[in-house]
Amino acid sequence: MTEPTDAPTGLQEVRLNALRVGADPVIIIGRVVSAERREITRRTDGGKRPVLSGLLSDGTATVRFTWWDPPAEPIERGTVLRAGPVVATEYAGRVEVAFSWKTRVEPASESELPTVRTADLPAMTVGQLKARDDGFRLDGRVVRVRRKTVTVGTDEREIHEGVIADRTGAIAFTAWTDLGLRDGAAIRLSGAYVRAFRDRPQLVLDERSRIEPLDGAELPTAEAVLLGPERRLGELEAAGGAELATVAGVVVAVLPPSGLVYRCPQCRRSVTNGLCRVHGAVTGTPDLRSRVVVDDGTGSAALQLDRGTTETLWGRTLDVVLARLREVPDPSVQEEELFEHLFGVRLRATGRATVSEFGLTLYPETVTAEQAGAVPARAQAGPA
Amino acid sequence: MTGREPAWRVLAFEVRASLHEERGTGDRAATHLLSPLGARMNRVLMAGDLSAGEALGQADQQPFYRAKLTDGTGEVTVTAGGFQPRALAGLRSWTVAGPALVVGKAHLFKGRDGTAYPSVRAEAIRGIAPEEVRRVQAEAVAQTGERVRLVQALRAHRDPRALEPAPVPAWIAAAEAAIARYPSLDPATLAAPLASVGAPVPRPAASAPTPVSALPAVRVTRAPPRATVGPPSAAERAVEASFLDIVDELAEDSSDGYADLRQALERAAAHGLPETHAEELLNRLEEAGVLEEPIVGKLRRA
Numbered sequence: 001m002t003e004p005t006d007a008p009t010g011l012q013e014v015r016l017n018a019l020r021v022g023a024d025p026v027i028i029i030g031r032v033v034s035a036e037r038r039e040i041t042r043r044t045d046g047g048k049r050p051v052l053s054g055l056l057s058d059g060t061a062t063v064r065f066t067w068w069d070p071p072a073e074p075i076e077r078g079t080v081l082r083a084g085p086v087v088a089t090e091y092a093g094r095v096e097v098a099f100s101w102k103t104r105v106e107p108a109s110e111s112e113l114p115t116v117r118t119a120d121l122p123a124m125t126v127g128q129l130k131a132r133d134d135g136f137r138l139d140g141r142v143v144r145v146r147r148k149t150v151t152v153g154t155d156e157r158e159i160h161e162g163v164i165a166d167r168t169g170a171i172a173f174t175a176w177t178d179l180g181l182r183d184g185a186a187i188r189l190s191g192a193y194v195r196a197f198r199d200r201p202q203l204v205l206d207e208r209s210r211i212e213p214l215d216g217a218e219l220p221t222a223e224a225v226l227l228g229p230e231r232r233l234g235e236l237e238a239a240g241g242a243e244l245a246t247v248a249g250v251v252v253a254v255l256p257p258s259g260l261v262y263r264c265p266q267c268r269r270s271v272t273n274g275l276c277r278v279h280g281a282v283t284g285t286p287d288l289r290s291r292v293v294v295d296d297g298t299g300s301a302a303l304q305l306d307r308g309t310t311e312t313l314w315g316r317t318l319d320v321v322l323a324r325l326r327e328v329p330d331p332s333v334q335e336e337e338l339f340e341h342l343f344g345v346r347l348r349a350t351g352r353a354t355v356s357e358f359g360l361t362l363y364p365e366t367v368t369a370e371q372a373g374a375v376p377a378r379a380q381a382g383p384a
Numbered sequence: 385m386t387g388r389e390p391a392w393r394v395l396a397f398e399v400r401a402s403l404h405e406e407r408g409t410g411d412r413a414a415t416h417l418l419s420p421l422g423a424r425m426n427r428v429l430m431a432g433d434l435s436a437g438e439a440l441g442q443a444d445q446q447p448f449y450r451a452k453l454t455d456g457t458g459e460v461t462v463t464a465g466g467f468q469p470r471a472l473a474g475l476r477s478w479t480v481a482g483p484a485l486v487v488g489k490a491h492l493f494k495g496r497d498g499t500a501y502p503s504v505r506a507e508a509i510r511g512i513a514p515e516e517v518r519r520v521q522a523e524a525v526a527q528t529g530e531r532v533r534l535v536q537a538l539r540a541h542r543d544p545r546a547l548e549p550a551p552v553p554a555w556i557a558a559a560e561a562a563i564a565r566y567p568s569l570d571p572a573t574l575a576a577p578l579a580s581v582g583a584p585v586p587r588p589a590a591s592a593p594t595p596v597s598a599l600p601a602v603r604v605t606r607a608p609p610r611a612t613v614g615p616p617s618a619a620e621r622a623v624e625a626s627f628l629d630i631v632d633e634l635a636e637d638s639s640d641g642y643a644d645l646r647q648a649l650e651r652a653a654a655h656g657l658p659e660t661h662a663e664e665l666l667n668r669l670e671e672a673g674v675l676e677e678p679i680v681g682k683l684r685r686a
Binding site: 237295356 | 388389392393508520555
């Protein structure tokens with residue numbers, strides 16, 4: 001046991017990527033990337049103990065920190081802290097640090113952060129990236145980038161969303177500042193981190209991220225990524241999905257609810273028994289959607305199709321569906337008719353593929369039906 | 385494997401050569417029919433010429449339809465009962481033979497003597513153009529060939545990932561299971577029927593014997609073969625199944641738990657099974673140990 005000292009001396013200051021579990025106590029410096037204040041209830045006496053936890057980054061790595069009994073004043077995102085002595089521990093395969101009463105934590109200056117040269121960071125490929133990775137550089141092609149306005153709390157912020165790809169795959173990104181990314185640009189990227197978003201890893205870029213232009217001759221073109229080689233469904237599922245994948249198969253099933261659905265007029269969630277999950281009793285507005293299972297023999301994927309695609313594939317508009325519902329008031333009749341129309345049709349789709357306990361799901365950007373041979377050629381009385 | 389079972393692209397000869405069933409455990413366990421060529425089939429997608437649907441069960445209470453799908457490598461029985469309403473409606477209205485697409489569950493019935501009868505319980509059927517039949521069959525030929533090469537590579541202790549195209553991960557495990565279950569079957573010989581649907585026969589491994597050009601006799605017997613003429617055809621099997629349904633139903637309705645022989649024969653006749661044929665069938669089922677007649681004129685399941 002060592003008493004806290006005003007100036008921890010004899011301790012080495014290390015970068016976050018040099019933290020080692022089981023090593024001697026060290027001093028670290030890093031910027032607060034995120035922080036959340038909670039209260040932990042002690043099991044022994046039920047007493048409450050405040051704790052601040054979040055992520056700390058110095059550009060070389062990001063580690064989770066836990067700060068027991070933090071100061072009452074809020075710790076802002078972006079604050080640079082120096083802390084020591086700290087001992088690195090490991091949780092779920094990741095290095096973590098905890099600040100206790102022994103640790104002296106003080107604000108530090110921006111300029112004290114290590115200057116990280118992009119070239120010093122380890123190079124990663126898109127295929128290697130997984131959630132919570134950071135402190136890497138990535139060479140990739142901006143397949144596309146779109147501006148979007150989102151609401152964060154009460155603020156409106158402009159973000160840039162898109163996809164970056166290399167030869168090993170494609171990954172979605174969200175940039176919180178305008179980094180001047182352009183469709184088709186080849187870039188070397190550093191200072192980004194990876195988070196999990198809707199079952200897939202996603203790159204997050206912010207003001208700390210740096211972009212350098214590249215010649216990019218060895219990178220795939222944006223068109224090549226968008227059109228993509230056809231992936232086999234069994235392989236795609238085993239790979240855990242993809243940001244952009246092109247698949248093809250035969251329609252073998254239509255999953256309920258498909259066809260006519262009712263949506264909450266406020267949030268567009270589907271309404272069951274006249275109830276919206278968020279807004280309670282509402283009068284749903286009719287909409288068309290379909291969940292179509294395509295199969296290529298190696299695996300299957302559920303395509304989530306919106307109204308436009310459903311109307312195109314079915315050849316029946318929402319108005320026609322509603323008119324028919326007045327004739328035949330059982331909506332399951334039309335769901336069956338949708339299946340009969342699509343069963344055996346060959347579809348080709350490109351989009352985001354995710355894997356969950358329900359298997360592979362594809363959110364297509366484009367869907368095309370092959371007409372050849374898809375239309376039943378029997379003139380006689382067969383199942384129409 | 386999570387989620388939905390893929391619809392394996394297989395040809396009739398492979399379904400008929402599949403004798404081993406893997407029963408899953410736990411909630412909603414899936415059953416798989418394992419083929420010697422490494423198809424772990426729960427669901428299959430097949431195309432070919434589908435014969436007209438034939439009613440077997442009692443039309444009003446227990447509808448059961450059957451048809452035969454022929455694809456150039458053999459024929460497979462396709463059935464649909466009350467639990468497959470969509471396919472049942474399809475087979476019921478399938479009154480003229482023609483090219484069709486069938487998706488369904490691979491099913492294995494095992495007789496008391498160990499004889500296995502694979503069939504397909506249809507989920508859905510639809511008439512398709514002949515070009516589309518050829519396309520589905522071509523897909524099945526390509527994927528079957530891939531699985532044959534995979535089994536050969538594993539048997540020769542070569543790295544399956546070196547194959548082109550790279551095998552789907554789930555296929556490797558299925559091929560290993562197939563090798564363990566069918567240790568003496570040569571995949572190239574078995575796959576010879578592929579040639580009859582116009583596909584190049586996969587080159588056999590160096591150690592494998594030259595494939596015979598004729599269709600191999602696919603024996604589906606695990607126990608010593610029966611003394612009678614040979615394994616019953618798919619048609620006979622389906623008749624057996626419907627006859628057994630009749631017996632079961634009569635036994636259930638009767639007070640003593642036995643099915644009356646005369647009533648059973650009458651009902652069978654009402655379904656188009658002549659009495660002489662029914663007697664023959666009865667003898668075979670008794671011989672196979674499926675049915676017994678402990679009291680004269682009274683039948684029950686053995």
